[in-house]
Amino acid sequence: MRKAKQDFTLSDGTFIPAGTLVAGASTSTHRDARNYENPEVFDPLRFADMRSEEGASIKHQFVSTSPEYVPFGHGKHAWYVFAAALRD
Numbered sequence: 121m122r123k124a125k126q127d128f129t130l131s132d133g134t135f136i137p138a139g140t141l142v143a144g145a146s147t148s149t150h151r152d153a154r155n156y157e158n159p160e161v162f163d164p165l166r167f168a169d170m171r172s173e174e175g176a177s178i179k180h181q182f183v184s185t186s187p188e189y190v191p192f193g194h195g196k197h198a199w200y201v202f203a204a205a206l207r208d
Contacts, residue, residue, distance in 0.1 A: 121141055121143040124142060
């Protein structure tokens with residue numbers, strides 16, 4: 121969760137006035153079929169299997185985050201990268 125320090129307009133025209141609290145919904149991200157196959161099914165090897173894909177051996181580690189996997193957030197500074205991407 122972050123508080124907008126200045127007025128901000130997203131690329132879709134959404135206006136966020138200064139002082140507004142903004143948060144992302146991590147649960148809906150984790151249960152989105154565009155991010156994970158069968159997201160509602162418990163699969164204890166889901167990420168191990170994903171790491172076996174070509175070029176993904178480091179991406180799906182328990183200690184790493186991504187736009188698709190944010191159970192602990194990205195941390196204070198990553199929000200600025202996310203907000204900049206929305207602005208473009």
